[in-house]
Amino acid sequence: MKNEFLTPQEVAARIEAGAVMSIAGAPELLSTLPKGNWIGGSTVYFMTEAGGKVDRDHLFCTTFPEGSRATARHLATADLPTLAQGYQPGGVTLVIIPAFSEAHARFAEDGAGYGDVFDQPLLGWVSGVHLEEIGKVAPSVFDGAQGAKHEDGAVLLHVALPDGMQPSLDIVNIFKQGDDAGLVFSFPEAGFSARKAYVNGAEVDFSQYVTDKGIDTKLPLVANYAGALINVSFQSVDPEASSVAFYAPVFPGVEYRLAAPQEDYAKTFAAQVGSAGEGSYSCNCILNYVYGDMEGKLTAGFTGPVTFGEIAYVLLNQTLVKLDLAA
Amino acid sequence: MVLSETDLLRAINGTSDLAAASLATRIVLNRLRVQARTEPAKLSVLVADLRAFIAKNPAASAELATL
Numbered sequence: 001m002k003n004e005f006l007t008p009q010e011v012a013a014r015i016e017a018g019a020v021m022s023i024a025g026a027p028e029l030l031s032t033l034p035k036g037n038w039i040g041g042s043t044v045y046f047m048t049e050a051g052g053k054v055d056r057d058h059l060f061c062t063t064f065p066e067g068s069r070a071t072a073r074h075l076a077t078a079d080l081p082t083l084a085q086g087y088q089p090g091g092v093t094l095v096i097i098p099a100f101s102e103a104h105a106r107f108a109e110d111g112a113g114y115g116d117v118f119d120q121p122l123l124g125w126v127s128g129v130h131l132e133e134i135g136k137v138a139p140s141v142f143d144g145a146q147g148a149k150h151e152d153g154a155v156l157l158h159v160a161l162p163d164g165m166q167p168s169l170d171i172v173n174i175f176k177q178g179d180d181a182g183l184v185f186s187f188p189e190a191g192f193s194a195r196k197a198y199v200n201g202a203e204v205d206f207s208q209y210v211t212d213k214g215i216d217t218k219l220p221l222v223a224n225y226a227g228a229l230i231n232v233s234f235q236s237v238d239p240e241a242s243s244v245a246f247y248a249p250v251f252p253g254v255e256y257r258l259a260a261p262q263e264d265y266a267k268t269f270a271a272q273v274g275s276a277g278e279g280s281y282s283c284n285c286i287l288n289y290v291y292g293d294m295e296g297k298l299t300a301g302f303t304g305p306v307t308f309g310e311i312a313y314v315l316l317n318q319t320l321v322k323l324d325l326a327a
Numbered sequence: 328m329v330l331s332e333t334d335l336l337r338a339i340n341g342t343s344d345l346a347a348a349s350l351a352t353r354i355v356l357n358r359l360r361v362q363a364r365t366e367p368a369k370l371s372v373l374v375a376d377l378r379a380f381i382a383k384n385p386a387a388s389a390e391l392a393t394l
Contacts, residue, residue: 112354112358116383118351118354118355118380118384119383119384121351169349169350169351170350171350224344224357225353225354225356225357226343226344226345226348226352226353226354226356226357226360227344227345227346227348227353228350228353228354228357230354251361252365253361253362253364253365254357254361312350313350313351313354314354
């Protein structure tokens, strides 16, 4: 795959030439693009070859190899459980969902239960806005086939890959479960917020617990999914309302531990992935960008949009998602 | 590689990591393990779900056989 940071005019030329593309950028730029084989999502944060940056003048484009065929479409929230019906044999599906939308919540809580959803790589991201625009501007997604902007539902790009090409989807999570392995959190209900939690089996007011213990909420809770470390990031802690909000749902029956502290996100990331990333489709989390002070810093060769949530079959937080294609 | 009922039950009831498995296999197995803990009466349904996943994702069979 080819990753490029292009002007809208350059992107329009690629689309009109028939390229299959995933595009990220400012919505006012995405709105100018012609119809074609693409989907898009709003963000102004990017990891580029020159490092992390905010940009409203360029679009980040990943172009699939020549010979790829694709169907772009918008799916209403109520129809999300059917998303795998569009899977192309042997292909991959990209999905972009607007942050804070009903689709965001429904996919996060129910997506792993959608029929056949694990039958091919499903990856993508949650679109966002500039952090100063939260609550003022709605994140959006774009269906290139129809040339339509949406603030709810999901846009999907079902890609059929050239013969013999094999996709590989994985995540890079620099966070590990903390050294205090005896401290286990669980939750009685699924959701993006929690009032009660169990700490080593004992029920607590979670907001009070987090406050009293001085827990660093820049670090996520980390669950071990049979060897895959899956984060849930803190959004806010409100002891007066007895509520803790998260950027992804917690689930009952899942054991969470606090992440170990990170001294330097960029260095830790580089140590984990080396020089990998060129030619990969990837996206990374706005929380890593902000907490890791990533402006001007590199994440090895990984470039792509900085997002309000990452998707690799399920919604993720503070994680880099990557797709590689091999002939 | 064909996994027996016993193999699938051991995978679902176990806690071991699938270090070299695909992300899909790890997430699916974790989901089934959580359901098995919260709804143990549905174990036979969960085994059928895992068998159906393997049927569509043949590589998962070898991945699960490492448990």
